[in-house]
Amino acid sequence: MATTTAAQKRAAAKIEYNAFLAVCPSQKLLERISGKWVTLILSALGSGPDCGGEPRAMRYSELARLLAGVSQKMLTQTLRSLERDGLVSRTVVPTVPVTVSYELTDLGLSLHETMRSLKRWAETHMDEVSANRDAGADSGAP
Numbered sequence: 001m002a003t004t005t006a007a008q009k010r011a012a013a014k015i016e017y018n019a020f021l022a023v024c025p026s027q028k029l030l031e032r033i034s035g036k037w038v039t040l041i042l043s044a045l046g047s048g049p050d051c052g053g054e055p056r057a058m059r060y061s062e063l064a065r066l067l068a069g070v071s072q073k074m075l076t077q078t079l080r081s082l083e084r085d086g087l088v089s090r091t092v093v094p095t096v097p098v099t100v101s102y103e104l105t106d107l108g109l110s111l112h113e114t115m116r117s118l119k120r121w122a123e124t125h126m127d128e129v130s131a132n133r134d135a136g137a138d139s140g141a142p
Contacts (some may be wrong), residue, residue, distance in 0.1 A: 023113065032079065033111065037078045040067055042087065042115040045104050048118065055112055057103040 019026045032038065044066050047051055057064075064075055066094040079102055085109035093099040104112055 001002065029085075032081065033087075035078070037067070037070055037074055038082065039115050039118055040070075041075075042077055042104070042108060042112055043113070043119040045088065045102060045108070054121060055104050057101040059099065059101050063102065082108070 018024050019030055021027075034044075042062065043140045044063065045055060060075070060079075063079075064070065064072070067075065070078075079088060079090070083090050083102075085107075086105055088102050089105050091101050093101075096123065
């Protein structure tokens, strides 16, 4: 009887991921990364105010200024979650006051462009979506 190594078990499980199945763990991951603040943080991180530059480290205060409407609590919770998932790294520099910066990891970089594209799509098509919603409201559609 052959034994299966942990790496072999992970490889077999990876083949079986199917987000359409309720029991698939990738559904939880999709739920975590599809939130508004996650999308905006990952698209913004390192891209600067116009979100068109190359990824680079950003200080907490830069992110807070860039993400209008995000509360300190939500920004902190989202950054911690992204750090736990391995998408963002946190660097603390012992200065006065302490400097904390966040940067995309290689895993985060692999998702960065997708999030930027999603953000651009929403900005580009907002008028169309609004018009369709208004037309639906006029016709009595739910």
